[in-house]
Amino acid sequence: MTSDTTAPARAQDGDSKLRQVITGPLLYLFILGDVLGAGIYALMGTLSEDVGGALWAPLVLALLLALLTAGSYAELVTKYPRAGGAAVFAERAYRVPLVSFLVGFCMLAAGVTSAAGLSLAFAGDYLGTFVDLPPVPTAIVFLALIACLNARGISDSLRSNVVMTVIEVSGLVIVIVVVAVMLGGGGGDVSRVGAFPADANPALATLSAAIVAYYSFVGFETSANVAEEVREPRKVYPKALFGALATAGVVYVLVGLASSIALPAPELSDSSGPLLAVVSASGVPIPDWVFSLIALVAVANGALLTMIMSSRVTYGMAEQRLLPSVLGSVLPKRRTPWTAIVATTVVAMLLTLIGDVGVLAETVVLLLLFVFISTNVAVLVLRRDHVAHDHFRVWTFVPVLGVASCVLLLTQQSGQVWLYAGLLLVVGVVLYGIARATRGRGRDQQHPRAD
Numbered sequence: 001m002t003s004d005t006t007a008p009a010r011a012q013d014g015d016s017k018l019r020q021v022i023t024g025p026l027l028y029l030f031i032l033g034d035v036l037g038a039g040i041y042a043l044m045g046t047l048s049e050d051v052g053g054a055l056w057a058p059l060v061l062a063l064l065l066a067l068l069t070a071g072s073y074a075e076l077v078t079k080y081p082r083a084g085g086a087a088v089f090a091e092r093a094y095r096v097p098l099v100s101f102l103v104g105f106c107m108l109a110a111g112v113t114s115a116a117g118l119s120l121a122f123a124g125d126y127l128g129t130f131v132d133l134p135p136v137p138t139a140i141v142f143l144a145l146i147a148c149l150n151a152r153g154i155s156d157s158l159r160s161n162v163v164m165t166v167i168e169v170s171g172l173v174i175v176i177v178v179v180a181v182m183l184g185g186g187g188g189d190v191s192r193v194g195a196f197p198a199d200a201n202p203a204l205a206t207l208s209a210a211i212v213a214y215y216s217f218v219g220f221e222t223s224a225n226v227a228e229e230v231r232e233p234r235k236v237y238p239k240a241l242f243g244a245l246a247t248a249g250v251v252y253v254l255v256g257l258a259s260s261i262a263l264p265a266p267e268l269s270d271s272s273g274p275l276l277a278v279v280s281a282s283g284v285p286i287p288d289w290v291f292s293l294i295a296l297v298a299v300a301n302g303a304l305l306t307m308i309m310s311s312r313v314t315y316g317m318a319e320q321r322l323l324p325s326v327l328g329s330v331l332p333k334r335r336t337p338w339t340a341i342v343a344t345t346v347v348a349m350l351l352t353l354i355g356d357v358g359v360l361a362e363t364v365v366l367l368l369l370f371v372f373i374s375t376n377v378a379v380l381v382l383r384r385d386h387v388a389h390d391h392f393r394v395w396t397f398v399p400v401l402g403v404a405s406c407v408l409l410l411t412q413q414s415g416q417v418w419l420y421a422g423l424l425l426v427v428g429v430v431l432y433g434i435a436r437a438t439r440g441r442g443r444d445q446q447h448p449r450a451d
Helices: 024-036 040-051 056-079 086-094 097-128 135-152 154-184 190-194 202-217 220-229 233-262 265-270 274-282 288-319 338-352 358-384 397-410 415-446
Strands: 002-004 391-393
Touching: 024 154, 024 220, 024 233, 024 288, 040 056, 040 202, 040 233, 040 265, 040 274, 056 202, 056 220, 056 233, 056 358, 056 391, 056 397, 086 097, 086 288, 086 358, 097 135, 097 288, 097 338, 097 358, 097 415, 135 288, 135 338, 154 233, 154 274, 154 288, 190 233, 202 233, 202 397, 220 233, 220 288, 220 358, 233 265, 233 274, 233 391, 265 274, 274 288, 288 338, 358 397, 358 415
Parallel strands: none
Antiparallel strands: 002 391
């Protein structure tokens, strides 16, 4: 992977309506916090059903697959550092407004659905450890608070993310350390780390589990939607992106090893809180409420970062005239896209009324794979578009393999998930038609034809 320096660098600060306050370390923590997320706290139990104690194998495979698409994002973000991410890349590459809209719509569907699910998780059993409140109203209030923090500004949001990411990572470090103490005291069973289920084909089991593990790495694409608020993105973005993914991969593998050493696969898969079970099995006296608190912070952090992404996608699509221009309005002093924040928050609040977003969450993964395919292809198409500043350039075979990896993962999805994804895309096409018709009427009113 190289830096394309065929053209002189161009200053990019000052030509955006958004404030550029994200530094390299803040961007690294933004990506790390979004990738780690809350899923890892329940992930090991699900993975153990497929691979037994070899939890590290699907995690490593998923990391490698994620790095392929991340390479494409690194090139396009540094080449076109604008809010909107994949939708902007699609618009530039394909010049078909409907395709750009659907790519952005997939990101929006993923973002608001994930935020709704995270808000319900926050208001459920985790919060129930401390106080008993009705889940849906609590989730709605939680989203309103997230929106307020989002509207205050990206710098305030990212400072909060720094604190929450540190807490989030500390919980995973606790798992690794207590199992190390367990091993030092003669406990645990290291032989389990390479033990697949007796009736499983190791290669097929690893691939099947990698589908679940891949979801744990989803989140890095969120960073493309804050590129317009990053200082010198062409310099800091690739380092922050690959550094965060590598860090998350190392942490995941160590947690996977610790989990299989501490507990046999059947006990991990039977637990709804596998990491809490691992800590309890270690014999190190850590109160249960500590992990509940850490999980709450992890969920809150994921919701904040997801809503930042969703509002920036909406803003970017409005700037590209794929959505009504009102969604591109920015607060004068804060320079945050307030109408986009309000719109995405309201949609997420409505989704919490469903109560069960499990199937929708799986559908989100499917939709994101389409987004990743679009981005990988866009890298190759846009090689003919030369810009007036230097940018990161990924090896050509990387996006090709990225497309292949996404197609491979698509083949593992169920028919029900494909059906829900198709219905969501139909909704997107209808919304696009309404937006086009509305814009057409607006032009006719401004420029009436003479009889």
